[in-house]
Amino acid sequence: MKTVYHVVKDDYEHAGQVSSKIKKTLKQLGLESRLLRNVAIACYEAEINLIIHSDGGDVTFEIDDDGVVNLSFDDVGPGIPNLDLALSPGWSTASAKARDFGFGAGMGLVNMKRVASSFDISSSPEGTHLKMSFYE
Amino acid sequence: MKLSQIKELLSVQAIYEETDEKELNHVFASDLMSDALAMIDEGETTLFLTGLANMQSLRTAEMLDIHTIIFVRNKQPDQVMVEAAKDLHLNLYTTSMTMYEACGHLYRGGMKP
Numbered sequence: 001m002k003t004v005y006h007v008v009k010d011d012y013e014h015a016g017q018v019s020s021k022i023k024k025t026l027k028q029l030g031l032e033s034r035l036l037r038n039v040a041i042a043c044y045e046a047e048i049n050l051i052i053h054s055d056g057g058d059v060t061f062e063i064d065d066d067g068v069v070n071l072s073f074d075d076v077g078p079g080i081p082n083l084d085l086a087l088s089p090g091w092s093t094a095s096a097k098a099r100d101f102g103f104g105a106g107m108g109l110v111n112m113k114r115v116a117s118s119f120d121i122s123s124s125p126e127g128t129h130l131k132m133s134f135y136e
Numbered sequence: 137m138k139l140s141q142i143k144e145l146l147s148v149q150a151i152y153e154e155t156d157e158k159e160l161n162h163v164f165a166s167d168l169m170s171d172a173l174a175m176i177d178e179g180e181t182t183l184f185l186t187g188l189a190n191m192q193s194l195r196t197a198e199m200l201d202i203h204t205i206i207f208v209r210n211k212q213p214d215q216v217m218v219e220a221a222k223d224l225h226l227n228l229y230t231t232s233m234t235m236y237e238a239c240g241h242l243y244r245g246g247m248k249p
Contacts, residue, residue: 033201037199037201
């Protein structure tokens with residue numbers, strides 16, 4: 001099962017809808033509650049990042065036959081200038097608007113890395129590619 | 137503490153109530169959603185106190201399995217949020233207290249972080 005959702009830059013109005021759909025789907029499939037919560041947290045943080053930091057991109061959601069949940073976030077830029085800094089707790093480049101929406105604490109990537117079973121990120125000016133897997 | 141007791145303690149006004157027959161043991165108070173996503177471990181028994189009255193507080197609650205949000209400083213969610221709360225089976229309340237006052241009352245009442 002594989003689904004791709006498109007996320008638009010600065011689309012604050014619909015922020016969180018992709019994560020909501022994915023969480024509902026996984027709940028219907030009977031995913032264990034702790035794992036479900038971890039997927040939801042990471043997916044929501046990454047979706048928000050696409051909206052507030054990227055020029056837009058895609059979320060690919062996949063669950064394999066062994067029950068492993070895979071999430072990929074692929075945007076079209078402008079990239080993260082310093083990944084090490086971006087992975088430091090509290091470091092943020094969020095705009096005033098993003099902060100008005102409750103984001104910009106500098107905990108997004110840190111939270112994702114904490115709850116994902118595997119976490120892989122690469123970034124260049126052409127785009128950021130984030131892949132996370134979740135399993136028991 | 138029973139949600140019905142919390143409602144009394146903070147003199148809340150109900151915006152949308154699914155049920156107040158709940159036992160809540162923890163409180164998390166913040167306007168930063170990533171902090172909530174990082175710190176809340178037992179969403180089903182956690183009361184979320186925030187001054188952020190927009191859809192992102194509801195989405196954060198949804199991701200964490202939180203059932204009850206109280207908005208401080210009389211923050212009023214709009215109709216879109218109320219409809220979303222119904223869909224998500226979320227209790228929404230507002231109190232005229234500041235975050236500090238609300239936390240003080242809850243702490244004195246025995247609620248844990």
